[in-house]
Amino acid sequence: MAPAVRTGSWVLGVDSGGSGIRAALAPADAPGGGPAASVAAEPVRTGPSGIDPEHMAERLAPAVRTLLAETGASGVDAACVGAAGMATLGDGLRAELPGFLRETFGVRRLALAADGVTAYAGALGERPGAVVVAGTGAIALGTDLRAWRRADGWGHLLGDCGSGAWIGQAGLEAAMRAYDGRDGGSQPLRTRAEQVFGTPLHALPGKLYPRPDRPAVLASFAPEVGRCAPRDPVAAGILRSAAREIARSAAAVCPEPSADGTEPALALTGGLFRMGATLTGPVGEELAARLPRARLVDAAGDPLQGAVAVAARLAAGSLALPADPALLRLVGA
Amino acid sequence: MAPAVRTGSWVLGVDSGGSGIRAALAPADAPGGGPAASVAAEPVRTGPSGIDPEHMAERLAPAVRTLLAETGASGVDAACVGAAGMATLGDGLRAELPGFLRETFGVRRLALAADGVTAYAGALGERPGAVVVAGTGAIALGTDLRAWRRADGWGHLLGDCGSGAWIGQAGLEAAMRAYDGRDGGSQPLRTRAEQVFGTPLHALPGKLYPRPDRPAVLASFAPEVGRCAPRDPVAAGILRSAAREIARSAAAVCPEPSADGTEPALALTGGLFRMGATLTGPVGEELAARLPRARLVDAAGDPLQGAVAVAARLAAGSLALPADPALLRLVGA
CATH class of the missing domain: 3.30.420.40 (ATPase, nucleotide binding domain)
Structure with a gap:
C-alpha cells in the first residue's frame, strides 16, 4: 500500500x-x-x-x-x-x-x-518578551514585535558574559590563583582542574592555547564550577556573578509591558541551564531584582x-x- | 693600526x-x-x-x-x-x-x-625581592636567593591578571556593554573603541577573532583605558582592579625580610607601566596595603x-x- x-x-x-x-x-x-x-x-x-x-x-x-x-x-x-x-x-x-x-x-x-x-x-x-540563550557563549534577544533588541553574544574575548566559557574561564583562573598562592584562589577548583585536565596546572597553558576550540575547552570546566559551588565560596561567587550577567543581558533587551498591561515573557534556553538549581537559583534571584516586570516561563x-x-x-x-x-x-x- | x-x-x-x-x-x-x-x-x-x-x-x-x-x-x-x-x-x-x-x-x-x-x-x-613584569602579559617572580616563586604569567585566558591584554579586554567589554545598553558600560570607552578600530562595535568581533595576535590586539586598547580613566569611572575602576591584581601577584612571590631585617626590594618593569601615574598611582596604593614589607625601587x-x-x-x-x-x-x- x-x-x-x-x-x-x-x-x-x-x-x-x-x-x-x-x-x-x-x-x-x-x-x-x-x-x-x-x-x-x-x-x-x-x-x-x-x-x-x-x-x-x-x-x-x-x-x-x-x-x-x-x-x-x-x-x-x-x-x-x-x-x-x-x-x-x-x-x-x-x-x-x-x-x-x-x-x-x-x-x-x-x-x-x-x-x-x-x-x-x-x-x-510570537509573544513579546526576551530570551537568554546560554551554552558555550551567551546572547540575549528581546522584541516588542516591532523591533529586536540584542545584548552580548560577542564571543569569549569581548563578552559572552555569564556563559559556559565565561564560568569555566573564571573557574580555571581561580584554580591558577590557588596554584600560585594568590588571593582569590580556590583549592577545590584547583584539584578539579588537575583531575579534569590530567596535568599539574603549570602545564595547563600548553594544553589550552594550541587548541582551535579554546572557548569550548573553557566551557567544559563550567560544570566543575557548578559541582564545587555548594561547598566552595569562590565557585559559588563565580556562579553568582554569572547569574548577574545573565540578568543584566535580559534586562537590556526585555520590552516594557504592553499597552494592556501584559507582562513580557522571559525564557532561559541553552545547554548551560542544564547545570540546574546551582545556577538557575541565583539567576532567578538576580532576575527578580533587575527585571520584576517580566514573567519567567519555560521554553516551549x-x-x-x-x-x-x-x-x-x-x-x-x-x-x-x-x-x-x-x-x-x-x-x- | x-x-x-x-x-x-x-x-x-x-x-x-x-x-x-x-x-x-x-x-x-x-x-x-x-x-x-x-x-x-x-x-x-x-x-x-x-x-x-x-x-x-x-x-x-x-x-x-x-x-x-x-x-x-x-x-x-x-x-x-x-x-x-x-x-x-x-x-x-x-x-x-x-x-x-x-x-x-x-x-x-x-x-x-x-x-x-x-x-x-x-x-x-642579585638582591632578594620581587619583580612584576607587565606588558601584553603579566608575571611576578620573587626570590630569597634560595628558591624562586612565580605567580601568574599564564596567558590571556588563564590569567595575566592586570596586564595590558587584561586591561584592554576589560575596556572593550565595557565598550560592548555600552553598545548593548547593559549595566556597567562606558560611553567614553565605546567612543574610543569605535575610533581606534574604525568600526561600529557590532563589527568588532569580526575584526578581533580572525587575528592570530589577539592578546596584542586586546593590549593595544589598554592605553585608551588609561586615557579615559581621569574622567570615566568605569575606566578608572578597570585600572584600580588591574592595580589590585598586580599587587596580589607581587604579594604572592615577595620573600619575607631577611634575618638582618633588610626589606625585600620590589620593582615594576615592562611596557605597561609606561602608562604612567594613572596606573602606577593605584598600584602604589595597593602595594602599600598588601605588601608593606617591601621597598619599591626603580628597575636598574x-x-x-x-x-x-x-x-x-x-x-x-x-x-x-x-x-x-x-x-x-x-x-x-
Whole structure:
C-alpha cells in the first residue's frame, strides 16, 4: 500500500550551530508534526566571507532529499535557516542560500535568522518578551514585535558574559590563583582542574592555547564550577556573578509591558541551564531584582522547532516577529 | 693600526620575546660595557617542541659573529639566554641550545632563563625581592636567593591578571556593554573603541577573532583605558582592579625580610607601566596595603642587561640567583 501522501504545503526548518546541523520538514498547517534529521555533527565551516554557504548547501541537500522522500512531499514552500553567527558572519549565506534553496527545492519564501531568533521563536513563539540563550557563549534577544533588541553574544574575548566559557574561564583562573598562592584562589577548583585536565596546572597553558576550540575547552570546566559551588565560596561567587550577567543581558533587551498591561515573557534556553538549581537559583534571584516586570516561563520548544514555526508562519504570510537586516532577513516574503 | 683587543673573558646576553631578539656582548669583568645588537624584529617561532631552537640559532649566529668582530673577542666564555615562554615552552631550547652555543662560539657556561628571571636580574641584580613584569602579559617572580616563586604569567585566558591584554579586554567589554545598553558600560570607552578600530562595535568581533595576535590586539586598547580613566569611572575602576591584581601577584612571590631585617626590594618593569601615574598611582596604593614589607625601587636595567649580568656572574662562578629546572637552568656551571 502506498503511504498516505499529503499534498499540502511543506516547510523546512534548519538549525546550524557549534554542535552541527539539524533539519526538520513539516506540514505548513501542522508545524509540530514532521520528521527531523540530524544533518551533520560538525559545524559548518567559516571562511573569508563568513559562514561558508557552499559547505552548508552540500550538507543540507541530501538531508532535505531524505526528508522529502520520507514525507512524500514534492518540494518546500517556505524555509527558515537559523545559524549561529548569522548576524556577524552571515553575508555569504544571505548572498547564496536563497538561490540555492529556490532552485533545488522550490523554496519561495525564506527566513535567514540568527540562532537567537530561532531560539526565541522556539521558546516563546510570537509573544513579546526576551530570551537568554546560554551554552558555550551567551546572547540575549528581546522584541516588542516591532523591533529586536540584542545584548552580548560577542564571543569569549569581548563578552559572552555569564556563559559556559565565561564560568569555566573564571573557574580555571581561580584554580591558577590557588596554584600560585594568590588571593582569590580556590583549592577545590584547583584539584578539579588537575583531575579534569590530567596535568599539574603549570602545564595547563600548553594544553589550552594550541587548541582551535579554546572557548569550548573553557566551557567544559563550567560544570566543575557548578559541582564545587555548594561547598566552595569562590565557585559559588563565580556562579553568582554569572547569574548577574545573565540578568543584566535580559534586562537590556526585555520590552516594557504592553499597552494592556501584559507582562513580557522571559525564557532561559541553552545547554548551560542544564547545570540546574546551582545556577538557575541565583539567576532567578538576580532576575527578580533587575527585571520584576517580566514573567519567567519555560521554553516551549528548541531552536529547530522555532525555525519550523517561523517557516510555517512565512508560508501562511502571517509572521509576527519583526524582520531585521542582520537578525531576521526575509527573502521573497 | 690594529684596534685594541681585549684578551679577557667575554660574556653574551640574549633577550628573546614577543617583540624580537636582542643580544649584547660584554667583558666579563665589565658587563655594562659592551655593544648590543638588535638581532631580529620578529619573535622566534614556536613549534611542536615549543620555542624553535634552530630558528633561534640561525638568527643568533650572524648577530653574535658581528658582535665578536666589533669587539675583537675570539669567543664567548659564558652566556645567558632569556626567553619569553622558557618555563613552559623551553624544552627544545634546553635540548639544543647548549650544544649549538658550545660548538659555534665556545660557550662553556650557559644559563637558560625565563624572561622574568632576566627582568629580575636587570631590575634588582642579585638582591632578594620581587619583580612584576607587565606588558601584553603579566608575571611576578620573587626570590630569597634560595628558591624562586612565580605567580601568574599564564596567558590571556588563564590569567595575566592586570596586564595590558587584561586591561584592554576589560575596556572593550565595557565598550560592548555600552553598545548593548547593559549595566556597567562606558560611553567614553565605546567612543574610543569605535575610533581606534574604525568600526561600529557590532563589527568588532569580526575584526578581533580572525587575528592570530589577539592578546596584542586586546593590549593595544589598554592605553585608551588609561586615557579615559581621569574622567570615566568605569575606566578608572578597570585600572584600580588591574592595580589590585598586580599587587596580589607581587604579594604572592615577595620573600619575607631577611634575618638582618633588610626589606625585600620590589620593582615594576615592562611596557605597561609606561602608562604612567594613572596606573602606577593605584598600584602604589595597593602595594602599600598588601605588601608593606617591601621597598619599591626603580628597575636598574632591562632584561638584556639582566642577561649580560647573569652571564658575567656565571663566568666568575659566583651567580647568587638560585637555579631552577624551569626558570633558570644552568649548563656547565
